[in-house]
Amino acid sequence: MSTPGNTGGQQPSPPTGQTSAQAAGSIRDRLSSPRTSDQASGPGDTRTSDLHENGFQQTDSAAALQGHGRGESQYDSSSPPVATEELAGRKHPLGPEDAKAAERKVAALFLLSFLGVVGFVATFFLVPHEYTSSTRYLYTPLLGTFMALALGGVGAGAVLWAKLLMVDEEAVQERHPFGSDKDERGATAEALKKGLEETGIARRSLLRNTVLLGAGSLALLPVPFLFGLGPYQHKERVLATTAWKKGVRLIRQNGTPVRLGDLSIGSIESVFPDVEHGTKIADSPTLLIRMRPEELQVVEGREDWSIDGHIAYSSVCTHLGCPVKLYEQQTHHLFCPCHQSTFAANDGCKVVFGPAARPLPQLAISLDDEGYFVAQGDYSEAVGPSYWERDT
Amino acid sequence: MSLLSKGTDAGAVWVDDRLGSSNFVRRSLNKVFPDHWSFMLGEIALFTFIILLLTGTYLSFFYTPSLTEVVYDGSYVPLKGVTMSQAYASTLDISFDVRGGLIMRQIHHWAALLFMASIVVHLMRVYFTGAFRKPRELNWIIGVALLVLGIAEGFAGYSLPDDLLSGTGARIAYSIALSIPVVGTWTAFLVFGGEYPGVAILDRLYSAHILLLPGLILGLITFHMMMIWYQKHTQFAGPGRTEDNVVGSRLFPTYAAKAGGFFMLVFAVLAALGGLAQINPIWLYGPYDASQVSAGSQPDWYVGFLDGSTRLMPNWEIAGFGYTVPLNVMIPTVVLPGILFTLLALYPFLEARFTGDRDYHNLLDRPRDVPVRTAIGAMSITFYLVLMIAGGNDVIASVFHLDIISMSWVLRVSLFVLPPVAYFVTKRACLALQRSDDELVHHGIESGTIRRLPNGEFVEETVPLPAVYRIALTGVESDRPQLEGATAHGEEGKPKGPGYGDQHVVEGAPERVPGFFRAKRRSGPSDTSAPRPEAAMPELERSGKPAPPEQ
Ligand code: HEM
Numbered sequence: 031m032s033t034p035g036n037t038g039g040q041q042p043s044p045p046t047g048q049t050s051a052q053a054a055g056s057i058r059d060r061l062s063s064p065r066t067s068d069q070a071s072g073p074g075d076t077r078t079s080d081l082h083e084n085g086f087q088q089t090d091s092a093a094a095l096q097g098h099g100r101g102e103s104q105y106d107s108s109s110p111p112v113a114t115e116e117l118a119g120r121k122h123p124l125g126p127e128d129a130k131a132a133e134r135k136v137a138a139l140f141l142l143s144f145l146g147v148v149g150f151v152a153t154f155f156l157v158p159h160e161y162t163s164s165t166r167y168l169y170t171p172l173l174g175t176f177m178a179l180a181l182g183g184v185g186a187g188a189v190l191w192a193k194l195l196m197v198d199e200e201a202v203q204e205r206h207p208f209g210s211d212k213d214e215r216g217a218t219a220e221a222l223k224k225g226l227e228e229t230g231i232a233r234r235s236l237l238r239n240t241v242l243l244g245a246g247s248l249a250l251l252p253v254p255f256l257f258g259l260g261p262y263q264h265k266e267r268v269l270a271t272t273a274w275k276k277g278v279r280l281i282r283q284n285g286t287p288v289r290l291g292d293l294s295i296g297s298i299e300s301v302f303p304d305v306e307h308g309t310k311i312a313d314s315p316t317l318l319i320r321m322r323p324e325e326l327q328v329v330e331g332r333e334d335w336s337i338d339g340h341i342a343y344s345s346v347c348t349h350l351g352c353p354v355k356l357y358e359q360q361t362h363h364l365f366c367p368c369h370q371s372t373f374a375a376n377d378g379c380k381v382v383f384g385p386a387a388r389p390l391p392q393l394a395i396s397l398d399d400e401g402y403f404v405a406q407g408d409y410s411e412a413v414g415p416s417y418w419e420r421d422t
Numbered sequence: 423m424s425l426l427s428k429g430t431d432a433g434a435v436w437v438d439d440r441l442g443s444s445n446f447v448r449r450s451l452n453k454v455f456p457d458h459w460s461f462m463l464g465e466i467a468l469f470t471f472i473i474l475l476l477t478g479t480y481l482s483f484f485y486t487p488s489l490t491e492v493v494y495d496g497s498y499v500p501l502k503g504v505t506m507s508q509a510y511a512s513t514l515d516i517s518f519d520v521r522g523g524l525i526m527r528q529i530h531h532w533a534a535l536l537f538m539a540s541i542v543v544h545l546m547r548v549y550f551t552g553a554f555r556k557p558r559e560l561n562w563i564i565g566v567a568l569l570v571l572g573i574a575e576g577f578a579g580y581s582l583p584d585d586l587l588s589g590t591g592a593r594i595a596y597s598i599a600l601s602i603p604v605v606g607t608w609t610a611f612l613v614f615g616g617e618y619p620g621v622a623i624l625d626r627l628y629s630a631h632i633l634l635l636p637g638l639i640l641g642l643i644t645f646h647m648m649m650i651w652y653q654k655h656t657q658f659a660g661p662g663r664t665e666d667n668v669v670g671s672r673l674f675p676t677y678a679a680k681a682g683g684f685f686m687l688v689f690a691v692l693a694a695l696g697g698l699a700q701i702n703p704i705w706l707y708g709p710y711d712a713s714q715v716s717a718g719s720q721p722d723w724y725v726g727f728l729d730g731s732t733r734l735m736p737n738w739e740i741a742g743f744g745y746t747v748p749l750n751v752m753i754p755t756v757v758l759p760g761i762l763f764t765l766l767a768l769y770p771f772l773e774a775r776f777t778g779d780r781d782y783h784n785l786l787d788r789p790r791d792v793p794v795r796t797a798i799g800a801m802s803i804t805f806y807l808v809l810m811i812a813g814g815n816d817v818i819a820s821v822f823h824l825d826i827i828s829m830s831w832v833l834r835v836s837l838f839v840l841p842p843v844a845y846f847v848t849k850r851a852c853l854a855l856q857r858s859d860d861e862l863v864h865h866g867i868e869s870g871t872i873r874r875l876p877n878g879e880f881v882e883e884t885v886p887l888p889a890v891y892r893i894a895l896t897g898v899e900s901d902r903p904q905l906e907g908a909t910a911h912g913e914e915g916k917p918k919g920p921g922y923g924d925q926h927v928v929e930g931a932p933e934r935v936p937g938f939f940r941a942k943r944r945s946g947p948s949d950t951s952a953p954r955p956e957a958a959m960p961e962l963e964r965s966g967k968p969a970p971p972e973q
C-alpha cells in the first residue's frame with residue numbers, strides 16, 4: 031500500500047473512500063525517520079516473526095479483519111477500520127533487544143503490583159489499627175501506599191505495554207452519516223401514520239378525548255405524595271416563633287441558669303431557653319452580652335429590654351442561619367463566620383457589613399425573683415433567614 | 423499460548439452460539455479511537471465515578487443515617503462519652519474501628535473532588551475545541567446535567583456525617599430554599615419534613631446520595647457513552663483526518679490497554695491520596711450543634727463559587743404587603759446559578775444561531791481559530807474564578823492580613839471589570855497566535871541560514887513547513903500548494919467538507935461562519951512581536967506527530 035516495502039499485491043485494497051488515509055500513510059512515511067520506513071517492510075521483516083513469537087499476531091489479524099469487513103460491509107454501516115501498521119508505515123518502534131528490555135520493565139511493574147497486594151493484605155490484617163495502638167498513625171498511610179503500588183503497577187505496566195510493545199497503529203475508520211435518507215424518513219413517518227390510522231383515534235373523538243383526560247390525569251397521581259413529604263404550616267407560623275416564653279430562664283449549654291453578675295464586662299455567653307431539649311432547638315440559641323451601660327445605645331421602644339448593660343440577641347444569623355458567635359469587645363461587633371456579616375451589638379445589632387439584610391432580633395430580658403435572667407416573652411419578630419411569608 | 427487462544431476460541435463459540443454476537447463484538451473491538459491527551463479528561467470523570475461507586479458501597483455497609491442520639495463509646499478517646507447522632511457515631515466508627523474504613527472514606531472524598539474537577543476541565547476542553555457542535559449538542563446538554571447532578575450529589579454526601587460542618591451546610595441549603603418567593607417555605611418544609619432541622623432530612627439525603635442521584639448519573643453517563651460510541655469521537659485536524667473519518671487506534675488491544683491501565687493509575691493516585699493525605703477529619707469538628715460553628719469553615723471546592731457570590735452580594739431585601747423577598751440570598755444562590763447553567767446548556771444553540779453554522783462538525787477547532795468563542799470562555803472562567811476567590815475571602819484576608827471589607831469591594835469591582843478584560847486580552851492573543859501560524863504556513867520555518875544577495879541585502883532562508891504541520895495548523899489538506907509527499911492523495915482525498923452524503927453543503931461551499939466568530943486570520947507581512955516559529959515547534963512535536971524531514 032503506502033509503504034514502499036509492502037506495496038505488493040498481497041494486501042486487499044482498501045474500500046474506496048479511504049484514499050485520504052492512504053495519503054496519510056504516505057505523508058507519514060516520507061516524514062518519519064529513515065529508520066522507521068526502512069524497517070517497516072513486508073512479511074519478510076524479521077520483527078514480524080518476532081511479533082508472532084511473542085503472540086502479537088497483529089499483521090494476520092489485521093489482514094483477516096480487512097477481508098471480513100469488506101465482505102460484510104453491506105450489513106455494517108460503520109465500515110471496519112482500514113488497519114493498521116501498514117497504513118501507519120510503522121511496526122512497533124523497538125528492535126528485538128529493546129523489546130526484550132521493555133518486556134522486562136513491564137514485567138517488573140506487574141511484579142511490583144503483586145508485592146503491593148501482599149503488603150496490603152499483610153497490613154490490613156496484621157497491623158493494629160485501633161486509636162489506642164501505637165501504629166494507628168501508620169495503618170492508613172501504609173494501606174494507601176500498598177494499594178497505590180498494587181493498582182499503579184498494573185496500570186503503568188499496561189500503559190507501557192501498549193506504548194512500547196504494541197503496534198503504534200494509525201487505523202482509519204469511516205464515519206457513517208447520522209441522518210437517515212429521505213426514503214427512510216418517509217417510510218418511518220408513513221408507518222407511524224398508518225399505525226395511528228388503525229387506532230382510529232382521529233375518527234373516534236370520544237375515545238380521543240377520554241383517553242387524553244384519563245391518561246393525562248395520571249400525571250397528577252404523584253402530586254399528593256409530594257404533599258405528603260412534609261407539613262405546610264403557613265397558618266401556624268412556626269417560622270415566626272421560637273421556644274422562648276414569658277418567664278423562661280436563660281440557661282447555658284450545660285443547663286445552669288445565668289444570674290446577674292455572672293458575666294464580666296465585655297464578655298458574651300450562649301444561652302438557651304430552659305425548656306425540654308432547650309439547648310437543641312435550632313431557632314432559639316441566643317447571645318447574652320454584657321457591656322458598660324453607657325456604651326449601649328438603646329433602640330427606641332426597647333428601653334426596658336436590657337438590664338444594666340446586659341443585652342440579648344438571637345444568635346441565628348439573619349442571612350442564612352449560621353450561629354453568630356464571635357464578639358469583638360473593642361468595637362462591640364458580632365461577627366458571622368459563614369459570610370462575614372457584621373452586627374453592631376451596642377446599636378440594636380444593625381448590620382455594619384456583609385450580606386445580611388436585617389439586624390439580629392433582640393430578646394427582651396428581665397430578672398426573676400431569685401436574680402436569674404428570664405425572657406419577657408418570645409422574640410417580637412421572626413429570627414433567622416427571611417422567607418416569603420415574613421411580614422415585618 | 424496456544425492454550426490461551428484455544429480458550430478464547432471456545433469461549434467465543436460458546437457465547438456466539440447463544441447470542442450470535444460475533445459480528446457486533448468484532449466491530450466493537452475494531453472501533454477506532456483518536457488519541458489526544460485532552461480526550462483523557464472525560465475518562466478521568468468516568469473512572470472516578472466508578473471508584474466512587476465502589477468505595478461508597480463499602481461505606482454504606484457501616485454508615486447509619488439516623489439522628490437518634492447515642493453516647494459515643496468507640497475507640498476515639500477524645501469524644502468518649504459525648505452525646506451525638508448515630509450518623510456521626512457511625513462515621514467515627516468507620517474512621518477508627520472499621521479496618522480499612524478510614525482509607526475508604528478518604529478515597530471516597532478525594533474521588534468526589536477529582537470527579538467534579540475532571541468534569542469541569544472536560545467541559546472546558548469540549549467547549550474550547552468546539553466539540554459541542556452539531557451533531558453533539560445532546561451530549562453537551564447531558565454533560566451539563568451531569569455537572570449539576572454532581573454538585574447535588576457532592577453536597578448530599580458532605581451532609582451525611584452530621585458533623586459540625588455538614589450540619590451548617592444543610593442549614594444554609596434550607597435557608598436558600600426559604601428565600602424563593604411564594605413556594606420557598608413550602609419547598610423547604612417538604613424537603614426537610616418541617617422547620618429546620620426537621621425530622622427527615624438525613625434519611626432523605628441518604629437515599630438521594632446512594633440511590634436517586636447516582637442512579638440518574640449512571641443512566642446519563644451510559645447515555646453519554648452510547649452517544650460517543652455511535653457518533654464516534656471528534657479529532658483534531660491532521661494528515662488524513664477528515665470530517666468523514668476517524669484516525670486513531672482500535673479499541674482492542676491498544677486503546678483498551680491504555681485506557682484500562684489509565685483507570686488503574688487514576689485509582690492508584692486516589693489510593694495514595696486517601697492513604698496519605700487527610701481529608702474531612704470530622705472527629706476534629708465535633709458533632710453538629712445548632713449553636714456552634716467553626717470559623718473559617720469552607721465547603722468543598724465545587725460549591726465555592728456559590729459561597730463567593732453569596733458573600734459579594736449587597737444586602738438587599740424587599741419587604742411589603744406582608745411578604746418578604748430576600749434578594750440578598752435569592753439572587754446569588756438561586757437566580758445566578760439558574761442563569762449560568764441555563765446559558766451553559768444552551769450555548770451550542772446560541773452559537774449556532776449567532777454564526778448561522780448548521781453543519782456537521784467532526785474536526786475539532788483549535789481555540790485560537792475561533793477567537794470569539796475562546797474569549798467568551800476566558801471571560802466566563804474569569805467570572806467563575808473571582809467568585810471562587812470570594813468564597814475564600816476570609817481565609818485570604820487572614821493569611822495576608824488584609825482588611826476584609828476593602829477586599830470585598832475589590833472583589834465586587836473585579837467581578838464586573840476583569841471578565842471583559844479577559845475577553846479582550848484573549849481575543850487579541852488568539853489573533854496574534856493566528857498571525858504567527860500564518861507566518862509559518864506562508865513563509866516557512868526560519869532556517870538560521872543568512873544569505874547575502876548580490877546587491878548586498880541580507881535575507882534569511884526559510885524552509886517550507888512540512889505538510890503534517892501545515893495540515894494541523896490549517897485543517898486544510900489540498901487547497902494550498904502541495905508538498906511532494908502529499909500529491910499522492912489527489913482529488914478523492916479532498917475533505918468533503920463538513921457535510922455528509924447528499925443532505926448537506928458540499929465541497930467548495932463558501933465559509934458560512936461570519937468573520938466575527940472565527941477566521942480572522944491576517945496574512946500580513948511578518949510581525950516581529952509574533953512568537954518565533956522555533957518556539958512553536960516543540961509543542962507540535964510533543965503532540966506525537968512525526969519529526970520533520972531532514973531537508
Ligand atoms: C459525570 C460526568 C462526565 C463523564 C463521566 C463524562 C465522560 C466523558 C467521556 C469518557 C468522554 C469521551 C472522552 C473525552 O472526549 O473526553 C466524553 C465526551 C464528551 N463529553 Fe463528557 N463526561 C462528563 C461530563 C460532561 C460535561 C459536564 C459536559 C459538557 C457540558 C460533557 C460533554 C461531552 C461531550 C460534548 C463529549 C463528546 C466530545 C467529543 O466527541 O469530542 N461531558 N465525556
Ligand code: FES
Pocket residue numbers: 347348349350351352366367368369370371384385386
Ligand atoms: S449566615 Fe451569617 S453571614 Fe451568611
